[in-house]
Amino acid sequence: MTHILVLNGPNLGRLGSREPEVYGHADLADLRAVLCADAPSAEIDLRQSDDESELIGWLHEAVDQRVPVILNPAAFTHYSYALRDAAALVTTAGVPLIEVHISNPHSRESFRHTSVISAVATGVIAGFGFDSYRLALVQLLRPMPALE
Numbered sequence: 001m002t003h004i005l006v007l008n009g010p011n012l013g014r015l016g017s018r019e020p021e022v023y024g025h026a027d028l029a030d031l032r033a034v035l036c037a038d039a040p041s042a043e044i045d046l047r048q049s050d051d052e053s054e055l056i057g058w059l060h061e062a063v064d065q066r067v068p069v070i071l072n073p074a075a076f077t078h079y080s081y082a083l084r085d086a087a088a089l090v091t092t093a094g095v096p097l098i099e100v101h102i103s104n105p106h107s108r109e110s111f112r113h114t115s116v117i118s119a120v121a122t123g124v125i126a127g128f129g130f131d132s133y134r135l136a137l138v139q140l141l142r143p144m145p146a147l148e
């Protein structure tokens with residue numbers, strides 16, 4: 001069974017409770033249900049932490065177990081070099097890591113326009129609500145074409 005880690009950073013555990021105009025009304029339990037319904041034959045392992053070191057530990061786990069990652073780094077996106085280094089460990093090991101955002105950070109405050117993660121991610125999907133995660137999942141489940 002394909003195992004996929006869906007990692008969520010700080011404050012995303014509060015989804016559904018505030019700022020619905022930006023983040024919608026659904027919470028992480030709803031997101032887990034949507035992703036599991038999209039990919040019934042995959043093991044969707046959705047986690048959230050407000051703690052940078054816990055997120056880094058989960059990325060180390062992804063490297064060691066070679067598990068593809070969908071990562072919403074939340075505010076750590078914009079300044080955490082430690083999370084960036086851990087994300088780079090994943091992708092340099094040849095394991096895909098897709099950075100996702102519910103909102104489009106580029107249409108918001110200027111501090112959100114910088115991602116220290118994007119340059120080491122396999123790809124980035126932002127601005128489509130929970131569909132950002134669903135699109136990332138589709139991509140991770142696609143058979144990978146052989147490189148020329």
Ligand code: CA2
Nearest residue numbers: 011012014015018074075101102103112
């Ligand atoms: O759009 C995204 O997914 C973000 O990663 C969300 C982060 C934000 O810092 C990034 O710039 C973009 C913030 C998550 C905060 O989550 C909340 C949840 C409920 C209510 C308020 C905030």
